[in-house]
Amino acid sequence: MGALVGLGFGIGALLIWSAFFLPRQPKVPDPRGSRAEQLLARAGLGDVSPTSLTALCGVLAVVAFVVVQAVTGGAAPVGLCFALMAGYLPIGVLKSRVRKRQAEFAEVWPDAVDNLASGVRAGLSLPEAVSSLATNGPEPLRPDFDQFALDYQVTGRFDESLERLKQRLADPVGDRVIEGLRIAREVGGGELGRLLRNLSGYLRDEARTRSELESRQAWTVNGARLAVAAPWVVLLFMSFQGEVIRRYATVGGAIVLGIGGAVCVFAYAVMMRIGRLPVEQRILR
Numbered sequence: 467m468g469a470l471v472g473l474g475f476g477i478g479a480l481l482i483w484s485a486f487f488l489p490r491q492p493k494v495p496d497p498r499g500s501r502a503e504q505l506l507a508r509a510g511l512g513d514v515s516p517t518s519l520t521a522l523c524g525v526l527a528v529v530a531f532v533v534v535q536a537v538t539g540g541a542a543p544v545g546l547c548f549a550l551m552a553g554y555l556p557i558g559v560l561k562s563r564v565r566k567r568q569a570e571f572a573e574v575w576p577d578a579v580d581n582l583a584s585g586v587r588a589g590l591s592l593p594e595a596v597s598s599l600a601t602n603g604p605e606p607l608r609p610d611f612d613q614f615a616l617d618y619q620v621t622g623r624f625d626e627s628l629e630r631l632k633q634r635l636a637d638p639v640g641d642r643v644i645e646g647l648r649i650a651r652e653v654g655g656g657e658l659g660r661l662l663r664n665l666s667g668y669l670r671d672e673a674r675t676r677s678e679l680e681s682r683q684a685w686t687v688n689g690a691r692l693a694v695a696a697p698w699v700v701l702l703f704m705s706f707q708g709e710v711i712r713r714y715a716t717v718g719g720a721i722v723l724g725i726g727g728a729v730c731v732f733a734y735a736v737m738m739r740i741g742r743l744p745v746e747q748r749i750l751r
Contacts, residue, residue, distance in 0.1 A: 507636040509563040519556060527553030538711045543720035544701065547727060551698070569680075571637045574604035576670040579643060583662035592651050592658070593624050610634045624651060639669060683742075690737035694730045 502516035530552035534545040581602055585595030597619075600612035610631060617627040625648060632644045646665060650658045705711050713719050 504636070505557075505560055505564065507633070508567070509560045510567055510636075511560070511563075512634065512636070519560075522556050523553045526555060534705060538705045538715075539708050541705075541711050541715040541719075543723050544705060544711060544714050547698070547723055548702070550727075568637060568639075570606050571635070572639055572669070572673045572676065574606055575639050575643060576666045576673065578603050578607055579662050579666040579669065582647075583659050583666065586662065587659050592647065593618055593627075596628075596647065607635075686737065686740070690734050693737075694734045697726065697730070 500516060502519055503512075506512060506514050506516065506519065527549040531545040531549035534548045535542065538544050578599055581599060582595050585598050586592065590598065596611065597615035600608055600615045603611055613634065614627050614631040617630055618624060621627060628644050628648055632641055635641075635644075643665065646661065650661060714723060
């Protein structure tokens with residue numbers, strides 16, 4: 467009886483220890499999830515839940531409202547304006563991270579495909595060539611391919627491991643590369659090396675062209691952001707002048723702020739619409 471109790475205690479202690487100290491399987495984003503889940507996945511933050519994002523937005527909005535209220539002496543419309551800006555800040559940071567991550571991936575995917583082609587030409591099987599990117603591939607892609615290598619080593623299922631890799635990357639170019647690898651695996655044949663080299667050249671030309679267009683577009687984006695931010699920066703400095711800022715605590719002041727905010731949002735959306743480049747969507751997810 468004592469041995470049985472000791473065995474049960476030992477198993478319980480082992481389970482508790484494993485829950486805190488053993489590495490956990492990273493969460494695989496759901497491609498059919500909500501827009502918040504897709505945004506987090508494309509930003510490389512698939513482990514963060516939309517609830518946490520919403521809570522962060524709410525906390526920042528409340529803090530901004532309280533701080534502005536304390537500074538202005540109770541001008542609620544002004545506090546509400548800055549609370550809305552602070553609440554949107556995490557989403558804006560996420561969208562910026564998505565753009566930066568997608569641009570970074572677009573630059574390194576041609577090198578990754580070249581490494582795949584070299585591995586296949588050297589006699590490696592396709593799963594081995596893909597797994598080798600965990601050590602030989604471009605630095606931004608290594609963590610995801612390292613997880614692919616672990617998945618394939620554990621399960622031995624190439625298609626399922628590719629699917630999880632695709633959802634972790636959450637990248638339009640990665641979707642095309644992975645679907646190409648899946649078709650090559652299913653069809654087989656001796657043209658895989660040529661297919662990978664052609665794909666690498668196409669991705670490199672596409673990234674070069676898009677980089678040139680984005681450099682020409684930058685002045686439009688920066689001008690739109692500066693034009694929208696300027697009046698609110700002035701309002702923030704005016705918040706330290708109690709007698710002036712209290713005028714915005716009236717109904718007329720709230721209407722002026724509301725109209726100004728609506729005009730800024732509309733103008734910014736129009737300028738970004740005019741100057742934006744086509745955004746590649748994840749069609750193959």
